[in-house]
Amino acid sequence: MVVQLSGQASELSDQELLRYSRQIMLPKFDVAGQQALKNSRVLIIGLGGLGSPVALYLAAAGVGFLSLADDDEVDVSNLQRQVVHGEHNIGMSKVESAAESLKQLNPNVAIETHAVRLEGRALLSALEQINLVVDCTDNFSTRFEINRACVAAKVPLVSGAAIRMEGQVSVFDSRNADAPCYQCLYSDVSDEQLTCSESGVMAPLVGIIGSMQAMEAIKLLSGFGQALVGRLLLLDAMSMQWRSLKLKKDPACPCCSK
Numbered sequence: 218m219v220v221q222l223s224g225q226a227s228e229l230s231d232q233e234l235l236r237y238s239r240q241i242m243l244p245k246f247d248v249a250g251q252q253a254l255k256n257s258r259v260l261i262i263g264l265g266g267l268g269s270p271v272a273l274y275l276a277a278a279g280v281g282f283l284s285l286a287d288d289d290e291v292d293v294s295n296l297q298r299q300v301v302h303g304e305h306n307i308g309m310s311k312v313e314s315a316a317e318s319l320k321q322l323n324p325n326v327a328i329e330t331h332a333v334r335l336e337g338r339a340l341l342s343a344l345e346q347i348n349l350v351v352d353c354t355d356n357f358s359t360r361f362e363i364n365r366a367c368v369a370a371k372v373p374l375v376s377g378a379a380i381r382m383e384g385q386v387s388v389f390d391s392r393n394a395d396a397p398c399y400q401c402l403y404s405d406v407s408d409e410q411l412t413c414s415e416s417g418v419m420a421p422l423v424g425i426i427g428s429m430q431a432m433e434a435i436k437l438l439s440g441f442g443q444a445l446v447g448r449l450l451l452l453d454a455m456s457m458q459w460r461s462l463k464l465k466k467d468p469a470c471p472c473c474s475k
Contacts, residue, residue: 266423
């Protein structure tokens, strides 16, 4: 399903056609797919281990507008895995640090920053002009709130998680009445001992999962390929084995069930 885009950006310039030529030559993606990316507005929540590759790849791929949200500052312990930040960014707002890197990577991308925790009405307001949300946060309470907002606004959500040597990725698209939401998957969980600061994480793992989130976002925005709606991919990086699980809508889900 293609994300319905709001507004219309200018046509691709000759310079952009050259910049994105390796994507444009892909069958079924073509110029139309690239134009769709340019017309798109994506909200990335969390500019840490997952948000770093998501932001870098979406900017490099030519998504026209990126809205970045994170209330944290860059710390030296982040640099092991949060590749959008550098040593010179320590102490800086993560969204401003990321915006600096993305502008160097691709000056054609418009960037908006929210150096606050988006929640409540602020989160719903942020979704009004957004085509897709990528959740790169690291706790269940925040993920549940993002999911509720996306269900209410009917905005597709690309979800990822990574901890220790394990990762997962899925897509939740509330525009499809039969599709599950994030809370259909997790109904009652605790955040205890489930953060990287408590449990640890291997640096390339967040790169793998974040890159897959970026890929799913690009597919949704351009209508290219088949998105991970109704499926959950699980990675055991210790053995480098993937599992794919089918997800069904929970008729008793407190978030998306009528």
